[in-house]
Every structure is written in structure tokens, then in C-alpha cells.
Amino acid sequence: MSERPTATTVGELRATGHDARSVRAEIRANLLAALAAGHDPWPGLHGFGTTVVPQLERALIAGHDVVLLGERGQGKTRLLRSLVGLMDEWSPVIAGSELGEHPFEPITVESRGRAAELGDDLPVEWRHRDERYSEKLATPDTSVADLIGDVDPMRVAEGRRLGDPETIHFGLIPRSHRGIVAINELPDLAERIQVAMLNVMEERDIQIRGYVLRLPLDVLVVASANPEDYTNRGRIITPLKDRFGAEIRTHYPHELDDEMAVVRQEAGLVAQVPDALLEVVARFTRALRASPAVDQRSGVSARFAIAAAETVAAAALHRATVLGEDEAVARVVDLEAALDVLRGKVEFESGEEGREREVLAHLLRTATAEACRSRLGGVDLGLLVEAIEDGALVTTGERVSARDLLDGLPVLGESDVYERLAAKVGATSAGERASAVELALEGLYLARRIGKDSVDGETVYG
Template identity: 70%
Template sequence: MSTLKELRDSGHVQRDVRDEIRHNLLAALRAGIDPWPGLVGFDDTVVPQLERALIAGHDVVMLGERGQGKTRLLRTLSGLLDEWTPVIDGSDLDEHPYEPILPESIRRASELGEKLPVAWRHRSARYSEKLATPDTSVADLVGDIDPMKVAEGRSLGDPETIHFGLIPRAHRGIIAINELPDLAERIQVSMLNVMEERDIQVRGYSLRLPLDVLVTASANPEDYTNRGRIITPLKDRFGAEIRTHYPMELDDEVDVIEQEADLVASVPTYLIEALARFTRYARENPSIDQRSGVSARFSIAGAETVAAAALHRSAVIGEELPVARPVDLQSVIEVLRGKVEFESGEEGRELEILDFLLRKSVADVVRAHLGGVDMRPLIAALEGGHPVLTGDRVPATDVIGAIGDDETALAVLDEIAGRLDAADDAERASALELALEGLYLARRIGKDEGDDGQTAYSVTVPDDDFDRDGA
């Protein structure tokens, strides 16, 4: 269908963007199709609120701390638009062929009639996004006079001299403004007419345009609720204010990491769980500034770092299969320190705090997965042989081989491997390390971290007062 006549003959029915989203959302819900692919932990909280807001046809602002999935959630909205929609070919604002709104498009429709050319636009091109920054201008969002068009001979009063901004260009689509409170107040004022009267004002004269656009935004709750950061009339124009949150359940936290992390090596699930617990402890710790939040990117970056450490080890020592081990968790402390804000009184203790929280997390994982396993044969194997060495240059076979050929100890290793789904030597070495780390944290064996990057587990228990597992 390339002309207006062909479009009419096809029986195409025009819908505004809100009705389009409402229709497709309800159709998906009736069919049992998940309209929110890739979202984890919002099923019973955020998603129902958002669905009601969209069915009501409201503009939406998402409030939440950093790393809570606000932008990802907004980007999924484009999936509720029709896959393809007709537009007037060559139009600046992608107007519907049934309803031209620009003077130029109205003139073309009058002159060409049923021969008005029609093009098709994919829904992915109908979603626009703008990161609000202090230097954002009215011209960026709404528009300004185009000096080139004036130079061509048009008068300043001619509406065709306007160069449209992002919001008018989102006509028949969705516009998302991230970090809305960062917009200067005068820029926020320029959005008032767009959101309520659906018209725009440029350089002192008003161009009445029946804009069809769904306005969405994201913001930090602290900034949004502070009247000094966002003007009250703009807040009033959003029909729905929806609060996001970090994953409430540990399983959801693990799912987020596994879904989002780009892992270059195999990372056992229990190590992912340790990072998830680590993140959750950081969100509760009074030494960490909870107003800035602890983003999901914290644990995602941690998982990627652990995988990188495993791949680095396999490259250095020539292991064929890179598998992360608990010793690799130590590599995340330095990397993640810069991703959280500490309270002012904790200067100089950042690494100590993170190391303590990581040890608590590992201890929790050991209790959750290896609770009830009789570890005494492993301790006996350490007493009768050499310390178990691990590190970034120690092969998996050496880790396993260090416990010797004692059948009782090997039987315990088999039980540990079974609980942790460890099949090959690389995975069994990782499982053994977790068990040894658990014994150390329970103060049943000792651990010596050398300057050469190697860690030795032995039966010598250091006489110190450090509470390893946070009990």
C-alpha cells in the first residue's frame, strides 16, 4: 500500500497512540502473552500499576534509585505499538495519512488527494529517548526557528520555518525523558502545553498542533519530590507516578545477573548467588549511602569481573575450560569500590567494608548449599597432607589433587560436587574451594593469602578476633 487510496481500500483503521497501546496490551493479556520481556521482580508490584496507567491512557513517570530498570521498562513500551504504521511519505512528523497536521502536509493532501504517497514506519522508530542534562534547551525538546528556512525567503511568522524538537517529532509515538529533574525550570515550563493542551509554542507564537504523543519520564525519588528540582505544574500533568524497586527476592537478584551479565567464562550459580547476596548486604549496610542506592550494575559488573578472572587464569596456565572459582571473588572488591557511595565517616575503610560483606555472602552460600555435609574428612585430609593451594595460576587438577587419595575425603568431595552440580575437574575444583572457604569462615581451618597471588588452606587456625562470617 503506497497511496492513500490503497490504504483506504485495505480497510485500515486509524487509532491514536494511547488507544493503540491499550488495544495491544489488552490483546496480549487476554492471550497470556508477557508484554514485558526481560523484566524480573516487577510482576506483582510495578507491572500491574504500569498496565493500569497505560490502559487509562496516562503519561507516566517512573521513580526509582539508579539501576532499578526504569529505562529498560520504558523501552519495552515500544513493543505495545503496532509493528508497522502508515505515515505520509516525506512528512517531518510522520503524520497519519488520514490526519495531516502540518501546513505543508495539509497542502500536499489537498493537491494530491487519493494519490498522497504513504510510507510505513516500524514501531522501533516510534520510540524516542532523551537524557535530561542541564544544557538541554527548549529547541532540543520543542523546537526553534530554522534560520536556513528564513534565509530561503520565508517570513518569521511562517510556521514552516520551525525546526521541530524531540517531542513534536515523537508524534504518534512515545517520548522518554530520563532524569527529568535535571532539566532547568524554564525547560520544564516549555513542556506544560505539550503535555496538557498538546500544542507547542516557539519564539513567541503558537503553532496549534494536535500532537499524539505519550510522554514518559524517569527520575530519582529524592529529586522528584523536592520542589526545588521539578516544578509542581509539571508533576501534576503526569497521570501516573510509579515507584520501582530493587529485586525483593534473592532468586530475582540472581536472575537479573544471569540475564544481564556478559560472561566470558563459566560462572557457577552459587558464585552468582554470592554476588547477589553481596549486593543485598551492601543495600542494607549503614556504612554505605543508601540514598544513592546500590545499582543492579554492581552485581552485574562483579559477575563479569569474576568470569574475566577465570578466563585470564585459563589463558595463563593453559586450561581448556575456564570456570570461575571462589578465589576469583576477591578480584571484584577493587572494581566495585567505585560503584557505591560510602558515608563520609567511612573514608579509608571502603575495602574493609566490602571485603567483610563479601565474606558474609560466601558464608551464607555455604550454609545454604552445603549445610549438613560432614566436612571432617576434608579437615583430616589437610592434616595428613599439604595445604590446598589455589590462586590465579593454580590449575583445577592441582586443587583437587591436593586432598590426596583418601577415599573418605574423596567421597565428601563427591557429595559436595553433587550438591553444587559440579561435573568436570574445573567445576569440582570450584566446589572444593567453596567448601574450604566455608571451613575457614567457620574457623575450622586456616587460610594464608600470599603476596604471589596464591591462597593456601591448611589446618592451622589463625588466632585472631576477626568475625569472618558476620555472625
């Protein structure tokens, strides 16, 4: 964060050559400057580079209000919050003004009176850009007073006339003057509340009860919503949709690498989860999004993949703690832990009632097999298969430590299969090597080259 500017009065501010500009002009200039310099204005966003981001950038350059449409867990809120970075880091406001007005452009009766009285001595404060972003989750109990404002009975009781504009208590949108207001899940707002926003969106003023009050608000309105064609909770009324300059559809990551990048970035992992297992989680999530057994209208959120990775890491840490291992590294056996706790994060088609876990288990096996082929392709495991066919057994599971798993592997003579397997996935420690070996064994089982039996926390490949 840079240092706060030092000007404390309008006179000092004017002497610095400061130029007042609208929020839209400010965002446009900063966005164009970032693009010209080759800087990424959207840090932490993955999979939108050639689709959503260019559309959003064009909308901001045009100065449009924006609504993002998309299923749950597609990063809509994160994208809206990233708009903060496009505003000036510090912005001057009239000290003590209720709406954060620019010292050169007061809009309320009170601020105009103070400006006329004090002139160049009008005090100035500086507001950080984080303070200029307001967010509201639309809920059915949201009122016009919450968003726009209402008469404040306390101010009337203090002796002000009911027709005095100073009796008004302003809502969220006027208080976001010279900033951004984001409304999440916009269709959840009652239609009569959406009507109250029409003037804000078009004429840029507000109407409160019977007051004739025109405030030239400078506010960028952005919103998120689920696609109207399936949501049962409400809709965006047509006149309000018409006032949004841009309607942009978001989507889940198209590429596997982007899916994994989101999980790495957002998941709070309490143990090491090798990339191969993160790939299994990502493929599992993508398989759910393509499955006819899952209600695709509700989507499979990125939060599912994030929660799955966190659960796998927690299972690894639990096992390592119980067995006294020095390091906690996730293995294939830990993937099973995600099935039981994440079932409620997926909505299934009505005909699949009672088969939810079976569907999840099948898709997890499919994802594991695909990740094995992707990560371990090219490693010849023929000698390991032969050893198991000759009677060797490999025991693993939540009660088997990484060292015990490695010590129990069949001896393959002079073969360096285990070393090549570890090198293929970049495994160096005992925990990482055990994870790689277990992935290979599961891949062989899923390819029907060896058998597997699981009983009482132990899994035996043979």
C-alpha cells in the same frame, strides 16, 4: 519482524479497512490483547511482577503519561524501552512528512495542503515501531529548541516570512508525534525547560516564540527520575508533576532469584561462572544495600552486580590463559578481583573514609558464607576437616590450576565426599569440581573449622 504492508497511497490504505487510532488507544488495545492471551508484555524484567508492572499496566490502560521514580540501576530505562513492544509493528505515515503524520489525519500546513491536492493519491510510507520511540537524556544544556522547536534561520534566509509556520524547526517532542518520547533523568532539565513542556503534557500542542501554532500532537510522554527527596541536581516542578497521570516507584529486586536472573541476563561473561558464585555476587550486592556504612540514598545499582560477575569471569579467564587450562571456570579466589575495581561504584557514608575496602571485604565474606550454607547444606565435610586437622594442606589460588587443586586434595579413603560435593552443585568438569571444592573450603574457613593463609597468589587451607 513481519513483512511491511504494501499500501502505498491513501486510497489503497483506505481500501484495506485500516482504522486510525491514537497512540494511547493502540497501546491499550495491544496490552489488553497480550494479557488476554497470557503473553508477557515485559520480557527481560525481573522482580517487578507484583509491584511495578501492575501499576504501569493500569496507567497505560488509563492512557496516562508516566514518570518512574527510583534509585540508579533499578531498570527504569529498560522498562521504558519495553513500551515499544506494545505499539503496532507497522504504522502508516504521509511520505515525506516531517512529523510522521497519519495519512488520514494530517496536522501541519504542508501536509494538509498535500492531502487536499492529491486526495487518494497522497503517498504513504510505513514506519516500524522501533522508529516511533525517541529517547532523550536530560542534561543541563538541553534547550527549548531541542525539545519543542525554534525558528530555523536557514528557512527564513530562503525567503519565507518570519511569521510563516513553515519556518519552524520542530524539536524532539513534535517529531515523536504518534509515538513515545522518553526523557531520562527528568529533574536534570532546567526548570524553564520543564515549563516549556506544560502545554505538550496537557493541551497536547506546542508554543514556539511568538507563533500561534496549535498542533494536536499525539504523543505519550514517559520519564525517569531519581526520588526528589535526596537528589541535589534539580527537581520536577510541581505543575509538570501534576500533568503526569501516574508516578510509579521502582525498586531493587526483593528476591535473591530475581537478583541472580538480572545478572545472568545482563552480564557479558567471558568465562563460566557457576551458579554458586553468582549467588555470592547477588548476596554481596544485597548486603551492600543493607549496610549502614553505605550511602543508601544513592543506592547500589544492579550494574554493580553485573560488573562484579564480569570481573570474576575475567579473572577466571586470565588465570586459565596463564596456566594453560582448557576451560575457564570461576572459583572463590576470583571473587577477590572484584573488590579493587568496583570500589568506585559504591558511595560510602562520610564516616567510613579509609575503610571502604575493609567494609567490602567483610560483606563479601558474609555473602560467601551464606552462599556456602545455601548451596552446600547437607553435605558432611567432617572427614575433610579431620584430614586437615591431621596435617593435610590444600593449596589453591590464582597460580594453581583446577587440576592441580584436585590432585592436591587429601585422600579420604573410601569416602565419596568429593563426589557428593560435586553432585550437590551439579559440577561435572574438572573446573566446576575445583570451584565446588574451593567454595566448600572457604565455607569451612569462614565457619572457623579450618585455617587459611594467603601469600603471593597462593592460598593454603590448613
